[in-house]
Amino acid sequence: MNTWYVYLLRCKDNSLYCGVTTDPARRLEEHNSGTGAKYTRARLPVTMETFEKFPDKRSAYRAEYAVKQKRAAQKINFLKELAAQENNLD
16 A cells, blocks of 8 residues: 655745655655756755645545645645644544
Protein backbone atom coordinates (compact mmCIF):
# COMPACT_ATOMS: atom_id res chain seq x y z
CA MET A 1 0.00 0.00 0.00
CA ASN A 2 1.42 3.39 -1.04
CA THR A 3 1.79 6.41 1.18
CA TRP A 4 0.28 9.51 -0.37
CA TYR A 5 1.48 13.10 -0.01
CA VAL A 6 0.06 16.50 -0.83
CA TYR A 7 2.82 18.96 -1.63
CA LEU A 8 3.23 22.67 -2.21
CA LEU A 9 5.91 23.99 -4.52
CA ARG A 10 7.19 27.56 -4.53
CA CYS A 11 7.69 28.70 -8.12
CA LYS A 12 10.24 31.22 -9.42
CA ASP A 13 7.50 33.88 -9.62
CA ASN A 14 6.69 33.21 -5.92
CA SER A 15 3.38 31.50 -6.70
CA LEU A 16 2.41 28.19 -5.12
CA TYR A 17 1.59 24.94 -6.91
CA CYS A 18 -0.27 22.14 -5.12
CA GLY A 19 -0.13 18.49 -6.17
CA VAL A 20 -0.41 14.86 -5.03
CA THR A 21 2.28 12.17 -5.26
CA THR A 22 3.62 9.00 -3.68
CA ASP A 23 7.22 10.28 -3.87
CA PRO A 24 7.80 14.01 -3.18
CA ALA A 25 11.53 13.95 -4.10
CA ARG A 26 10.89 12.28 -7.46
CA ARG A 27 8.03 14.66 -8.21
CA LEU A 28 10.17 17.70 -7.42
CA GLU A 29 12.80 16.43 -9.87
CA GLU A 30 10.12 15.92 -12.53
CA HIS A 31 8.85 19.47 -12.08
CA ASN A 32 12.35 20.96 -12.27
CA SER A 33 13.27 18.90 -15.34
CA GLY A 34 10.24 20.31 -17.17
CA THR A 35 8.25 17.06 -17.22
CA GLY A 36 5.95 18.06 -14.36
CA ALA A 37 2.81 20.14 -14.63
CA LYS A 38 2.37 22.67 -17.41
CA TYR A 39 1.91 25.39 -14.75
CA THR A 40 5.36 24.82 -13.26
CA ARG A 41 7.15 24.47 -16.62
CA ALA A 42 6.76 28.20 -17.20
CA ARG A 43 7.87 29.06 -13.65
CA LEU A 44 11.11 27.13 -13.14
CA PRO A 45 12.94 26.51 -10.94
CA VAL A 46 10.59 25.35 -8.22
CA THR A 47 11.40 24.44 -4.62
CA MET A 48 9.51 22.23 -2.21
CA GLU A 49 7.70 24.47 0.26
CA THR A 50 6.12 21.64 2.24
CA PHE A 51 4.57 18.20 1.90
CA GLU A 52 2.26 16.30 4.19
CA LYS A 53 1.47 12.61 4.49
CA PHE A 54 -2.08 11.27 4.07
CA PRO A 55 -3.36 7.79 4.88
CA ASP A 56 -4.76 7.04 1.41
CA LYS A 57 -5.17 8.32 -2.12
CA ARG A 58 -8.73 9.52 -1.62
CA SER A 59 -7.91 11.67 1.40
CA ALA A 60 -4.86 13.12 -0.39
CA TYR A 61 -6.94 14.21 -3.39
CA ARG A 62 -9.63 15.66 -1.13
CA ALA A 63 -6.95 17.61 0.73
CA GLU A 64 -5.43 18.87 -2.54
CA TYR A 65 -8.82 20.18 -3.63
CA ALA A 66 -9.40 21.87 -0.27
CA VAL A 67 -5.94 23.50 -0.34
CA LYS A 68 -6.55 24.84 -3.85
CA GLN A 69 -9.67 26.62 -2.60
CA LYS A 70 -7.62 28.70 -0.13
CA ARG A 71 -5.70 31.92 -0.70
CA ALA A 72 -1.94 31.54 -1.11
CA ALA A 73 -1.21 32.96 2.35
CA GLN A 74 -3.43 30.30 3.95
CA LYS A 75 -2.34 27.22 2.00
CA ILE A 76 0.72 26.06 3.97
CA ASN A 77 -0.88 26.19 7.42
CA PHE A 78 -4.15 24.79 6.10
CA LEU A 79 -2.36 21.78 4.55
CA LYS A 80 -0.55 21.05 7.82
CA GLU A 81 -3.82 21.23 9.77
CA LEU A 82 -5.60 18.91 7.31
CA ALA A 83 -2.78 16.35 7.49
CA ALA A 84 -2.83 16.37 11.28
CA GLN A 85 -6.59 15.77 11.28
CA GLU A 86 -6.43 12.96 8.69
CA ASN A 87 -3.53 11.20 10.36
CA ASN A 88 -5.23 11.34 13.76
CA LEU A 89 -8.25 9.49 12.37
CA ASP A 90 -6.23 6.28 11.88
